[in-house]
Amino acid sequence: MVKICCIGAGYVGGPAMAVLALKCPAIEVAVVDVSRPRIDAWNSDRLPVLEPGLDAVVRACRGRNLSISADVDRHVADADIVFVSVNTPTKASGLGEGRAPDLAYWESAARVVAAAAASSRSGAKNTVVVEKSAVPVRTAEAMERILVAHGGCAFEVVSNPEFFAEGTAVRDLLCPDRVLIGGRDTDAGRSAVRALRDVYAHWVPEDRILTTSLWSAELSKVAANAFLAQRVSSVNAISALCEATGADVSDVARAVGGDGRVGGGFLSAGVGFGGPRLQKDVLCLAYACECNGVPEAAEYWRQVVAVNEYQKSRFVRRVVSSMFSTVAGKKVAVLGLAFKKGVGDTRGSPAVDVCRGLLGDGAHVSVYDPMVSEKQARRDTAAAAGKGKGAVHVARDAYEAAQGAHGLCVLTEWDEFRALDYRRVFDGMQRPAFVFDGRNVVDVGKLREIGFVVYAVGKPLDDWLSKSTRN
Numbered sequence: 001m002v003k004i005c006c007i008g009a010g011y012v013g014g015p016a017m018a019v020l021a022l023k024c025p026a027i028e029v030a031v032v033d034v035s036r037p038r039i040d041a042w043n044s045d046r047l048p049v050l051e052p053g054l055d056a057v058v059r060a061c062r063g064r065n066l067s068i069s070a071d072v073d074r075h076v077a078d079a080d081i082v083f084v085s086v087n088t089p090t091k092a093s094g095l096g097e098g099r100a101p102d103l104a105y106w107e108s109a110a111r112v113v114a115a116a117a118a119s120s121r122s123g124a125k126n127t128v129v130v131e132k133s134a135v136p137v138r139t140a141e142a143m144e145r146i147l148v149a150h151g152g153c154a155f156e157v158v159s160n161p162e163f164f165a166e167g168t169a170v171r172d173l174l175c176p177d178r179v180l181i182g183g184r185d186t187d188a189g190r191s192a193v194r195a196l197r198d199v200y201a202h203w204v205p206e207d208r209i210l211t212t213s214l215w216s217a218e219l220s221k222v223a224a225n226a227f228l229a230q231r232v233s234s235v236n237a238i239s240a241l242c243e244a245t246g247a248d249v250s251d252v253a254r255a256v257g258g259d260g261r262v263g264g265g266f267l268s269a270g271v272g273f274g275g276p277r278l279q280k281d282v283l284c285l286a287y288a289c290e291c292n293g294v295p296e297a298a299e300y301w302r303q304v305v306a307v308n309e310y311q312k313s314r315f316v317r318r319v320v321s322s323m324f325s326t327v328a329g330k331k332v333a334v335l336g337l338a339f340k341k342g343v344g345d346t347r348g349s350p351a352v353d354v355c356r357g358l359l360g361d362g363a364h365v366s367v368y369d370p371m372v373s374e375k376q377a378r379r380d381t382a383a384a385a386g387k388g389k390g391a392v393h394v395a396r397d398a399y400e401a402a403q404g405a406h407g408l409c410v411l412t413e414w415d416e417f418r419a420l421d422y423r424r425v426f427d428g429m430q431r432p433a434f435v436f437d438g439r440n441v442v443d444v445g446k447l448r449e450i451g452f453v454v455y456a457v458g459k460p461l462d463d464w465l466s467k468s469t470r471n
């Protein structure tokens with residue numbers, strides 16, 4: 001029986017291994033982690049990762065061929081294939097601060113693999129070490145050096161980055177657009193790639209399994225996220241020009257995306273991209289460009305992040321300047337704190353940055369998100385408030401959030417924000433009542449008929465806004 005071990009029971013490793021175990025009942029899968037609370041949560045009825053369908057997948061194979069354990073060394077030593085799926089956040093200090101990925105967790109995992117493999121093996125068996133985490137191009141070289149330095153076992157490093165999106169993890173894992181496997185162009189490298197290919201072939205059609213060199217696979221992961229981020233920044237840059245000229249960004253995006261070479265996906269203008277991965281990977285790509293002697297390319301990618309920052313800050317400026325250039329002491333409702341609909345995750349959320357801006361100007365922010373817990377909302381807004389003069393209230397629904405407010409910001413595209421009774425919302429608000437739609441979910445015409453002053457990203461401004469605000 002093939003044995004697989006995954007180091008890191010996080011957002012990526014947990015769901016990826018659960019689906020692998022489900023689809024390969026003849027493979028024994030162990031997911032290990034240094035965090036005891038995480039392990040306990042994976043073994044309980046309240047999984048640490050909330051994804052539609054994940055509970056059922058875990059229930060079907062936990063105790064059958066899926067185990068989640070804190071016994072890192074034993075499972076790593078036993079495995080034929082070891083996935084490394086640990087966090088690689090952007091460095092908060094030191095060399096490359098705010099730009100380079102922090103590889104400390106990755107290196108500690110590499111050392112665990114090296115030590116466990118060296119202590120338990122005669123060297124007869126070839127361990128396949130799989131990079132699952134998004135890492136800078138050529139990281140596998142460092143992994144190989146660490147493994148060689150420990151000696152004792154034969155190994156082959158391959159890269160197999162993960163592409164699923166939050167909120168659709170199980171669906172994406174069951175039916176991926178593609179599975180990417182990169183390896184060395186040697187007999188041992190090809191055999192390691194084949195071993196992993198055979199695992200995925202249990203449920204992924206052969207033509208969706210792409211094989212490349214190690215470096216191409218590593219680079220493809222960060223490049224894929226950078227392309228997604230770049231599309232959002234491109235359409236957001238156009239949205240600013242739309243507002244200045246009276247064009248409508250939805251029309252422009254439809255017309256541009258209608259060209260099959262461009263494609264229509266990922267062209268929704270908004271308050272900016274968020275989440276734990278896109279910005280991190282763009283910065284990782286830019287840093288790799290910088291370190292490899294292509295500063296012009298680094299600058300290009302950094303602009304993707306710069307436009308995202310611009311989009312968030314110009315949204316805040318629009319709110320403040322529309323409301324007579326002061327929000328101090330005014331209640332502003334914030335609908336949506338998650339970084340996108342369908343998830344309760346607020347990491348890197350543009351909504352949190354908008355709250356930071358409003359609180360800094362002294363607004364009283366009343367937040368509501370259908371999936372973000374009150375505790376999480378308090379934590380995020382407290383961090384965002386910093387030394388600002390503003391105050392925070394976490395509301396139970398959108399109507400409570402809007403009651404008595406001067407302005408209302410829509411910052412996550414939840415369907416329920418489309419379907420609100422805006423007449424009721426209007427009746428409860430101060431006059432003039434402002435709506436700032438950062439996700440293009442409201443019916444602008446209908447809301448203007450009710451009496452709202454409406455701003456929607458990339459949409460023609462009404463007279464009030466064009467007279468009273470700067471971009």
Ligand code: UDX
Nearest residue numbers: 162163164165166266267268270273274275277339340
């Ligand atoms: C992303 C990638 O999509 C996925 O392939 C990768 O494996 C992990 O990172 P995720 O972070 O879950 O997935 O979110 P995604 O759906 O990509 O959205 C990222 C951000 O972009 C969100 O804040 C979203 O609201 C924003 N976005 C997306 C837009 O503003 N406009 C769009 O058209 C699309």
Ligand code: ADP
Nearest residue numbers: 008010011012013033034035086087105108109
């Ligand atoms: P990702 O989103 O990339 O999955 P997470 O932060 O959700 O990142 O999960 C990474 C997991 O990896 C965490 O649960 C962390 O405890 C675990 N981890 C980090 N370093 C090690 C290590 N050396 N050995 C085992 N687990 C580790």
